[in-house]
Structure formats: structure tokens, C-alpha cells
Amino acid sequence: MHERGKRTFTVTAAYTAEIVLAVAGAIVLAFGAHLQSTLLVILAALIWTTAFQPLVKVGVGQLLGIGYEYAYLYGVEPRFKMRFGEYLAKPRYARLLLHLSGMIGSPLGACLPILFIDPSMKIAEYVCWAIFWVVAAINIGSFIAMLTGLARKAGAIRLADGSGGSAAIEVREALEL
Secondary structure (H helix, E strand, O other): OOHHHOOEEOHHHHHHHHHHHHHHHHHHHHHHHHHOOHHHHHHHHHHHHHHHHHHHHHHHHHHOOOOEEEEEEEOOEEEEEEOHHHHHHOOHHHHHHHHHHHOOHHHHHHHHHHHHOOOOOHHHHHHHHHHHHHHHHHHHHHHHHHHHOOOOEEOOEEHHHOHHHHHHHHHHHHHOO
16 A cells, blocks of 8 residues: 555556556457447447556656656556656656657547548447547646646646646746746
8 A cells, every 4th residue: 555545556567457458458459340349449449548548658758767666546547656756857858758648648549449440330430539539638628727727626636647737837837837
């Protein structure tokens, strides 16, 4: 137990679980595409939407030399706690790149299945695009809300806790807004 009483996991275990989830999404997508099952394709898009965000962000963090200490579940979403000193020691552009990378994983996971399905599967395609636009709007909305100072929270969720809000904080600090 660590993060506010939540059970923690090693970074390796959590990242491996995300890889397994992404592979499971690929298998579900393969069956969905083969069987022309709209439901399976949508399920695959949802799985990838969940799995790709941490895979992309933690991967970019590792490439930038930012390590992670542990992970915990926040609802169904894993949260990876970075080594904050390493993060702060990086130049602002690297910190911004890290947070921007966290904004692309979920939208990518939502729309990527469209490339693998028959064009006749219009409902699956439309739902994948709908998921894409919802997660993109959440990311962009939190970025804009934090950048402009219009909001710090969306309901009980602190916008600074997400990639969009964190990216906006880096931009605001760089511009001294």
C-alpha cells in the first residue's frame, strides 16, 4: 500500500500488464475484423484506448530519461508515479513532450482499429471515431482549461493530474502566464 492507501505495483508488472492488455486488444480486434463483429471491434478500441495512454507516456518518459517508481490503479486506469526529481531536472521542453505524449495514446488507441476493419463496418468505424473525439476533447479541454486558468477541476478530478492539464502547466510556466 502506498498511494493514498491504494495497492501499488512495480513499474515492470504494471507496464507488462498494459502490454498484455494491448495484445489482448489486438486479438479481440483480429477476431472482430475476421467475424465482422462490430461489438468486438468496439471492445478492442476500448481496450486500446485504455492501454495505449500509459504505454506511450511511460515509453516516452523512459526515452527522455525519466524513471518511474511504482504504479497503482486509479479506477481502471493505471497511474505510474515518476521519479519526480528526474522529471524536474529535465529541461521544460522534455517535460512538455512527456505530457503531450500522454495526450496521444488514448486517441490513437481509439482510432487505430479502423485501419484493420472492412470499410463496410460503418457502425464500428463511427463508434471508434466517437471514442477518439471524446478522449481527444477531454485531453484538449483540460489543456485549454488549465492554460487559460478557467478551471482547475472537472467535478472531483483535478485537471493538473492529467496529461493535458500538466502540459498546460508547463506552457504557462514557460510563458509566465
